[in-house]
Amino acid sequence: MAVIDVSMTDAPRETTVARATQERRAAWALTAPALILMVIVLLAPVIIAGLLSFTNYSLGNSGFDWVGADNYEKLFTRSTYEKMFIATLTYVVTVVPLSVGLGLGAALLINTLGRFREIYKTIYFLPVMATLLAMAIAWEFMLHPSIGMINRTLEATCGTPFEVVPFIANGCADRFPLWLGDKRYAIWVICFIGIWQGFGFNMVLYLAGLTSVHRELYHAAEMDGAKSAWDRFRLVTWPALGPTTVFVVTISCIRAFQVFDTIEAFWPQGGGPNKSTYVMMFAIFEKGIQQNLIGIGSAITMLFLAFVMFLTLIQRWLVERKVHYK
Amino acid sequence: MTRDWWKHLILILGVIIVIAPFYMMVSYSFKSPGEIDRGEGGFFGRQELMVDERCVKLRDPDRDDIAVAAGRFPGHSDSDIRDALLAEAQSDCSMRPVIFNYTKAFTEAPLLRYLLNGVIVTASIFFIQVIVALPAAYALAKLKFWGREAVFSLVLFCLLIPVHAIALPLYIMLAKLGLTNTYAALVVPWTISVFGIFLMRQFFMTVPDDLIDAARMDGMGEFTIVWRVMLPTAVPALLAFAIFSIVAHWNDYFWPRIVVTGNRDLFTPPLGLREFKGDGDGSFFGPMMATATVIVTPLIVAFLLAQKRFIEGITLNGMK
Structure with missing residues (x-):
């Protein structure tokens, strides 16, 4: 974050291309925590539930079998x-x-x-x-x-x-x-x-x-x-x-x-x-x-x-x- | 008024049904077990002194107590002293039902601890939600970058997934990480509020670009802009979101029920009340209703003080 902050102070001297790169980087840095959490907390569980619904898994068991539908x-x-x-x-x-x-x-x-x-x-x-x-x-x-x-x-x-x-x-x-x-x-x-x-x-x-x-x-x-x-x-x-x-x-x-x-x-x-x-x-x-x-x-x-x-x-x-x- | 009498009649009938359980909850929290059993005493009960049988039983004098007390009752036989001590216990253990109910609520179970847990959990959830959602909402609303549409579509897709519905896989993930029965387990699934991102993005869209350009001219980085420029403009929206979030998580029972098992130190208020109900016997209706009243009161009082804001916050969903 600090890198972005320091370089932004030079903004007036930068070309528009450099400016766009800055903005892109900042944008990804700002959305990253939300994106990561969305994937881990919301999307991964849906996929996990989808996969596990075809198994006979139990917590505490080392393995499981695929049981189809x-x-x-x-x-x-x-x-x-x-x-x-x-x-x-x-x-x-x-x-x-x-x-x-x-x-x-x-x-x-x-x-x-x-x-x-x-x-x-x-x-x-x-x-x-x-x-x-x-x-x-x-x-x-x-x-x-x-x-x-x-x-x-x-x-x-x-x-x-x-x-x-x-x-x-x-x-x-x-x-x-x-x-x-x-x-x-x-x-x-x-x-x-x-x-x-x-x-x-x-x-x-x-x-x-x-x-x-x-x-x-x-x-x-x-x-x-x-x-x-x-x-x-x-x-x-x-x-x-x-x-x-x-x-x-x-x-x-x-x-x-x-x-x-x-x-x-x-x-x-x-x-x-x-x-x-x-x-x-x-x-x-x-x-x-x-x-x-x-x-x-x-x-x-x-x-x-x-x-x-x-x-x-x-x-x-x-x-x-x-x-x-x- | 006279023309509208039938409307008032219907609405008042509704009011009676809506209020009934609240009335009963508060009323029982004032009454003695006997009054509850016999269904008498009006709203407040008669507040006659009652004797707490458990307290008397605990002070049942044994041989040592009698020997100690012998000095105070010179010339009396042991059984006289015993009777005198019992009478003392009786009078020390008698109190007004309302005091009995509320002290029992706080002493039979660590209710203060539960309330504190409730505050810790709801506050942590809200703060993390804001820390995660606000920058993302700003980027989605005001920054141009490749992939923005994709990220926003992802947000819209995630809005379809209610966290309660995926409780089972979340529980498995937390169990695999050994995180069940921790504060983290109570908080983590709620750290990402896609609804919060969506809401704040819609709000930031209405903030003029000039404000942000001016901040950039002043040499602020994007990160600073989020917290120094955007946050202050977003206070009304955040307040509504805070109410939405706090009410939902203070009242939540399903998720804590799943990840907290047995460890009383982590119980949130609804879990504490549930346990109270589980091990209470018949005579404990009063203290139990006192507990329920204590848990429900903070939000109701806040609601009565700031109705407009609360209604705005709870119905936030309606802004979609």
């Missing part, structure tokens, strides 16, 4: 991994539309308010900031079958008119759900917490998107006969929010694929009752790290990367097609 075959034939795909897809397909929809809904409601809008915004954003693991434990207490706040509240509705709801009637007659211990509810509880945590983030992005919708567009739409609020939304707001929606959906998908904290906190072993919440991140953790089955873990990693890259590429393609109406 065996690991991938297992992924698509064994029932454990079928459960993994079902859990992951259920989670993504539930959490993404609902957290995006609720985010949009909250943003639209808040945007029309004069007073209190900042308060709602702040409160809805709190879960995004909070350590998810801590909040997962708080939720676990709320969902506790006997002393949890949720079942206590439900029990309080027994003997009131609420009992006409079949769910509450059943709960009062027998008992209310175990939630985390029940394979029918476990994955939905995880989905609920995912939505609870993520919709504030989407709301804030939509609120930012809404500020860029021009007022004149609404007037124009009204003149064209868009009388109802729904028409205004359909014809003006929704198209104008196109770029925001593309982004919000992609980032929600990527985050949803990576769900882990809540599942590990609730069920350190095994991925929930009857493996109903055995999502991909948890599978990588359990197979690859805890059970030292690096081959199969790497195969899941590669599949995971393929999903995430595919999603991001779709997003970039959509953005480049200009969903904008600017």
